[in-house]
Amino acid sequence: xxxxxxxxxxxxxxxxxxxxxxxxxxxxxxxxxxxxxxxxxxxxxxxxxxxxxxxxxxxxxxxxxxxxxxxxxxxxxxxxxxxxxxxxxxxxxxxxxxxxxxxxxxxxxxxxxxxxxxxxxxxxxxxxxxxxxxxxxxxxxxxxxxxxxxxxxxxxxxxxxxxxxxxxxxxxxxxxxxxxxxxxxxxxxxxxxxxxxxxxxxxxxxxxxxxxxxxxxxxxxxxxxxxxxxxxxxxxxxxxxxxxxxxxxxxxxxxxxxxxxxxxxxxxxxxxxxxxxxxxxxxxxxxxxxxxxxxxxxxxxxxxxxxxxxxxxxxxxxxxxxxxxxxxxxxxxxxxxxxxxxxxxxxxxxxxxxxxxxxxxxxxxxxxxxxxxxxxxxxxxxxxxxxxxxxxxxxxxxxxxxxxxxxxxxxxxxxxxxxxxxxxxxxxxxxxxxxxxxxxxxxxxxxxxxxxxxxxxxxxxxxxxxxxxxxxxxxxxxxxxxxxxxxxxxxxxxxxxxxxxxxxxxxxxxxxxxxxxxxxxxxxxxxxxxxxxxxxxxxxxxxxxxxxxxxxxxxxxxxxxxxxxxxxxxxxxxxxxxxxxxxxxxxxxxxxxxxxxxxxxxxxxxxxxxxxxxxxxxxxxxxxxxxxxxxxxxxx
Numbered sequence: 001x002x003x004x005x006x007x008x009x010x011x012x013x014x015x016x017x018x019x020x021x022x023x024x025x026x027x028x029x030x031x032x033x034x035x036x037x038x039x040x041x042x043x044x045x046x047x048x049x050x051x052x053x054x055x056x057x058x059x060x061x062x063x064x065x066x067x068x069x070x071x072x073x074x075x076x077x078x079x080x081x082x083x084x085x086x087x088x089x090x091x092x093x094x095x096x097x098x099x100x101x102x103x104x105x106x107x108x109x110x111x112x113x114x115x116x117x118x119x120x121x122x123x124x125x126x127x128x129x130x131x132x133x134x135x136x137x138x139x140x141x142x143x144x145x146x147x148x149x150x151x152x153x154x155x156x157x158x159x160x161x162x163x164x165x166x167x168x169x170x171x172x173x174x175x176x177x178x179x180x181x182x183x184x185x186x187x188x189x190x191x192x193x194x195x196x197x198x199x200x201x202x203x204x205x206x207x208x209x210x211x212x213x214x215x216x217x218x219x220x221x222x223x224x225x226x227x228x229x230x231x232x233x234x235x236x237x238x239x240x241x242x243x244x245x246x247x248x249x250x251x252x253x254x255x256x257x258x259x260x261x262x263x264x265x266x267x268x269x270x271x272x273x274x275x276x277x278x279x280x281x282x283x284x285x286x287x288x289x290x291x292x293x294x295x296x297x298x299x300x301x302x303x304x305x306x307x308x309x310x311x312x313x314x315x316x317x318x319x320x321x322x323x324x325x326x327x328x329x330x331x332x333x334x335x336x337x338x339x340x341x342x343x344x345x346x347x348x349x350x351x352x353x354x355x356x357x358x359x360x361x362x363x364x365x366x367x368x369x370x371x372x373x374x375x376x377x378x379x380x381x382x383x384x385x386x387x388x389x390x391x392x393x394x395x396x397x398x399x400x401x402x403x404x405x406x407x408x409x410x411x412x413x414x415x416x417x418x419x420x421x422x423x424x425x426x427x428x429x430x431x432x433x434x435x436x437x438x439x440x441x442x443x444x445x446x447x448x449x450x451x452x453x454x455x456x457x458x459x460x461x462x463x464x465x466x467x468x469x470x471x472x473x474x475x476x477x478x479x480x481x482x483x484x485x486x487x488x489x490x491x492x493x494x495x496x497x498x499x500x501x502x503x504x505x506x507x508x509x510x511x512x513x514x515x516x517x518x519x520x521x522x523x524x525x526x527x528x529x530x531x532x533x534x535x536x537x538x539x540x541x542x543x544x545x546x547x548x549x550x551x552x553x554x555x556x557x558x559x560x561x562x563x564x565x566x567x568x569x570x571x572x573x574x575x576x577x578x579x580x581x582x583x584x585x586x587x588x589x590x591x592x593x594x595x596x597x598x599x600x601x602x603x604x605x606x607x608x609x610x611x612x613x614x615x616x617x618x619x620x621x622x623x624x625x626x627x628x629x630x631x632x633x634x635x636x
Contacts, residue, residue: 025120060085300376302330354398395432426623427555444513452512459492492520
């Protein structure tokens with residue numbers, strides 16, 4: 001293992017080194033003053049003065065978490081924390097010194113000594129961080145020379161041999177290819193690219209595999225995407241982690257962008273690569289015929305889900321795609337992406353808000369859409385719990401605007417993106433999405449409705465804005481702690497690509513009014529995910545990176561459901577898509593109730609809005625929220 005394999009200097013090590021620097025600073029201050037006419041006060045013995053001063057400094061270390069950052073990535077914020085702890089230590093001790101003087105007419109510390117201590121301790125801690133940062137950068141550059149990670153490649157086929165050729169011909173890469181590993185029985189003297197081929201069982205992570213890692217002093221194992229199943233990857237990852245060997249994931253060679261970009265293609269394996277997901281099979285022909293020659297509106301088109309829907313629609317070359325969002329910066333990024341990757345596609349970027357009915361009507365009249373994919377929504381549970389007005393305006397009111405216009409302009413198909421949080425909702429966000437589902441369902445059966453309203457419902461999406469995995473990754477990068485709301489909380493996960501593939505497939509189904517739910521696989525315990533992500537980062541949970549249980553957030557529940565208690569699900573011709581048979585509410589009845597909710601949201605308080613939502617959705621029971629009192633009042 002090279003020095004660089006230690007990804008982060010442990011927090012306890014930084015903490016102890018900073019304390020050691022404090023002792024050095026106090027000793028230096030004492031020696032300097034000892035050679036001057038300024039003599040320290042002798043009310044307290046020198047060791048006690050030093051212990052007191054350093055203890056105050058340690059308290060501020062803890063308060064400012066000066067040890068929590070990654071030293072080699074120290075920023076101005078980290079330096080500011082160190083400076084603040086030193087400055088406040090000096091202020092606190094000087095204040096204590098003068099208070100002591102007022103009561104006893106004696107001083108414990110020389111003010112000059114305290115200021116010298118502050119200067120020395122801050123300077124040395126700053127120098128320590130700069131030295132580590134510069135040393136790491138030097139060692140990182142040095143890896144292109146003598147220090148290279150010794151790696152093996154799993155598998156022996158055209159893909160792995162192409163990868164091996166790239167590693168052996170590019171001298172500036174920080175990897176040294178030791179050989180290939182295969183489970184096939186081969187001649188022991190077989191070599192590829194003049195590198196040995198090791199024949200050992202790998203899928204059951206045998207002792208032979210572990211011994212091979214140790215015998216050849218391996219630093220890393222390279223896995224080519226799609227060469228192994230998820231189950232096999234997990235077995236190998238566990239064996240490598242147990243032996244402190246890094247695991248790298250490499251895309252198929254034909255997916256590499258540029259030859260000179262090989263190093264960026266080799267990345268540490270991520271938690272997303274290890275979640276057990278079977279591949280999605282799409283009926284490409286059916287989707288293509290459904291989208292051919294169509295003008296399509298995608299709302300929320302710059303968001304996580306909406307942008308992926310746009311990217312997948314672009315493959316089928318519809319007549320025109322209008323990408324609508326009210327997030328200016330994200331929409332600009334989307335435009336740059338489309339110009340770079342789909343310049344031949346007829347698309348329009350539209351900055352607009354679905355709450356603005358007049359603006360929406362102008363667009364419907366101008367573009368004469370054939371289809372609408374409605375992905376625009378507010379989705380962050382704790383934030384919406386504090387702002388129920390906005391949930392009503394966007395998730396309900398915005399959906400009503402689009403749905404009514406779809407009927408008025410004879411849109412062929414309206415596909416709405418919903419959420420598992422709409423099932424037996426425990427928060428305002430889920431309730432607002434359930435209300436939107438109920439409205440479009442009732443509209444389907446309304447007189448003179450030719451539009452097919454289709455609702456798709458799924459759980460958490462990996463890598464989406466605000467999702468848990470990027471959040472954990474940032475917390476690990478900052479040195480922790482990683483925060484989990486409850487030790488038993490579980491969630492369903494699906495990749496953005498998978499979710500949007502199923503959205504397009506579900507859009508080809510049914511006669512309208514259906515709610516389609518997706519097979520989300522097995523639920524995942526969030527605490528287990530956090531622990532594994534820390535281990536994949538080369539660290540130890542609870543030692544290098546702590547995990548804190550913070551308590552459920554407002555409106556959050558331990559597990560999500562895809563069907564409510566009274567629902568039944570029926571299979572479709574696609575194994576991963578089921579149709580939920582949810583009773584439809586009368587259009588007139590729900591219209592009146594929703595109009596009341598919208599009217600109250602313009603001037604009413606949060607509790608009044610939520611109370612009306614609970615009347616509309618009887619199964620809406622608040623959890624860990626200020627609105628729980630409304631449920632108690634209802635049963636009195």
